[in-house]
Amino acid sequence: MRLVFRAELIKLKRSSIWLIALALPLLAVITGTINLANNPDALNAGWASFTSQVTLFYSLLFYSMGIALLTATAWRMEHRGTNWNLLLTGTRRPARLVLAKVVVIAVPVAFMQLVLVGGTVGSGVVVLRLDGAVSWQFAAVGALSVIVALPLIAFQSMLSMLLKSFAVPVAICLLGCVASIAAVTSDALHPLSYALPQALNTRTLNLGSTAFAGSGGLTGADVAPLLGAALVLTATAIGLTTVAMRVIKLR
Helix, strand or coil: CCHHHHHHHHHCCCCHHHHHHHHHHHHHHHHHHHHHHHCCCCCCCHHHHHHHHHHHHHHHHHHHHHHHHHHHHHHHHHHCCHHHHHHHCCCHHHHHHHHHHHHHHHHHHHHHHHHHHHHHHHHHHHHHCCCCCHHHHHHHHHHHHHHHHHHHHHHHHHHHHCCCCCCHHHHHHHHHHHHHHHHHHCCCCCHHCCCCCHHHHHHHCCCCCCCCCCCCCHHHHHHHHHHHHHHHHHHHHHHHHHHHHHHHCCC
């Protein structure tokens, strides 16, 4: 397992994946900064208003689409030449390979969240000159969102493994983002927010936020269902990907 994981990490060092992980959270910080600077009367709750503005579009679109782009980029090299043969001969257990891919892709996803939190703090202090300090909950939500992102990483890995196209898995993720907006904002479709990986991302990133009514906070009652759903979806996606690899790629 260590050798497979190390090999996947080496691949990341040579890819453009880090540019994606840097650009999207910075775009969210810039957007949030502009929104707050242009609406000081309406958004007058200091750090609470600023963090909510940063995470608003980031949670709805940027974060999940960033994960789709990172995953498609990570799997793209496997479709070139004889890379699949080399990849499959490196391990006798497809499940280990799938798990290694998911864990390795989670590394730049965690980097995205570090950039988001660090960029938000930097912009709030230097650009907006907000009083006080940002709530520790913002950093905690950033860390929690990496764990909750695992289902989307796993499902996008399955799509990017099965489809040679770079754009199709990303487009499917975009459709999921649209569906997740409906699930998060509609009472009738609310149960779907536990079944859609994109919706889990949106709900987690908005814990404690003022952008959505009833977003919840960092309490056991709000966090436990999200973590439970993420665990079930991740295990399901990894299982399906492993089966698909055995049936399609190893036949």
